[in-house]
Amino acid sequence: MATTAADKIILDASQGDESLADRNTHATRVAGKGADPDKKALFASVTKRIDYSPKIGTELHGIRLSQLTEQQSEELAAFIAERGVVWFRDQDDLDRKEQVKLGSRWGPLHVHPLVPHDQESPEVIVLDSRLSPPGRYNTNNSWHSDVSFEPAPSSFSILKFDVIPEAGGDTVWSNGYAVYDDLSPAIKTFLEGLTATHTSDIFRIFQANTGRKTFGKLNDSSHPVVRTNPVTGWKSIFTNPVFTREIDGVSAQESKWILDYLTDVITKRLDYQVRFHWEKGSVAIWDNRSTFHTGVADFRPHIRQGLRVTVSGEKPYFDKENSSTQAKAWAATAKTIVAKQEAAEKAKAEADGRASATTA
Numbered sequence: 001m002a003t004t005a006a007d008k009i010i011l012d013a014s015q016g017d018e019s020l021a022d023r024n025t026h027a028t029r030v031a032g033k034g035a036d037p038d039k040k041a042l043f044a045s046v047t048k049r050i051d052y053s054p055k056i057g058t059e060l061h062g063i064r065l066s067q068l069t070e071q072q073s074e075e076l077a078a079f080i081a082e083r084g085v086v087w088f089r090d091q092d093d094l095d096r097k098e099q100v101k102l103g104s105r106w107g108p109l110h111v112h113p114l115v116p117h118d119q120e121s122p123e124v125i126v127l128d129s130r131l132s133p134p135g136r137y138n139t140n141n142s143w144h145s146d147v148s149f150e151p152a153p154s155s156f157s158i159l160k161f162d163v164i165p166e167a168g169g170d171t172v173w174s175n176g177y178a179v180y181d182d183l184s185p186a187i188k189t190f191l192e193g194l195t196a197t198h199t200s201d202i203f204r205i206f207q208a209n210t211g212r213k214t215f216g217k218l219n220d221s222s223h224p225v226v227r228t229n230p231v232t233g234w235k236s237i238f239t240n241p242v243f244t245r246e247i248d249g250v251s252a253q254e255s256k257w258i259l260d261y262l263t264d265v266i267t268k269r270l271d272y273q274v275r276f277h278w279e280k281g282s283v284a285i286w287d288n289r290s291t292f293h294t295g296v297a298d299f300r301p302h303i304r305q306g307l308r309v310t311v312s313g314e315k316p317y318f319d320k321e322n323s324s325t326q327a328k329a330w331a332a333t334a335k336t337i338v339a340k341q342e343a344a345e346k347a348k349a350e351a352d353g354r355a356s357a358t359t360a
């Protein structure tokens, strides 16, 4: 096996603690909430900002994730909640310990009940294409939000691959805020009253087929279909095809109809999606409360191997009275963009006018 950043991989609980994951808990504070809206401390270090799409996904250059100040890491948490996913290049010094340190600033770290982990740091999971065979047990080509089956699912995931496939193996994210925002008003109201059950069924099947012993209980949880992101206050759709089994309190047929429609929008609307190509040293950090993601399983027989740290968030909630939307925030941004365009056009017209007056 290729070298790994993990010290030693613990494949299942026969080599370790059977109740490790039962200690998982929820965040007691909202990382990024109340941070400077301009994020001046963070952007003082940024040398280049590349937005992959207007409403989701930004690559930041100039940041060393291993050396963020407390204020910068708070502003970064807020920025990730707004942009859904943020990428960094050349973070070779962000080793397993630094990944843990960064995640710990934002909340308690999640121990996965089934995915193999690093012996020294059980909250560091090892994603190795050789440990999860292709097919239905693999979340590649399967849209999800990390560990949504937990009572307190993940706020942020930090992912770094140490072995990059020679070709392929990209990751794609989809914008949950936009999925909500573009629904018709009547459907929004309808979905806002619903909850859905998220389950560990995919891991139960995997366990039954492989005989792997879990590191703790495999949880099922009910969560609101429309969720408020506690940092931005924006509403997002929070169901996904891997973990959401059913909409609560409706017939099986109705549940399938609702979930199929949302899955269709999440997975097929290219205008909600961004695709990231990994290089050595690349790191992705995303907000699981308001985005969905999938690996693109096109890279075998090349190998993809990396480490993920998953931060536990709050228990999901929907705040009908106090939530806002990304669409509303975007309308304000769009106005600024138009004003800038108009100012530039006016300045150009004036300059042209002066030039023609000079040449007349």
Ligand SMILES: [Fe+2]
Pocket (backbone or CB within 6 Å): 139, 144, 145, 146, 293
């Ligand atoms: Fe994932």
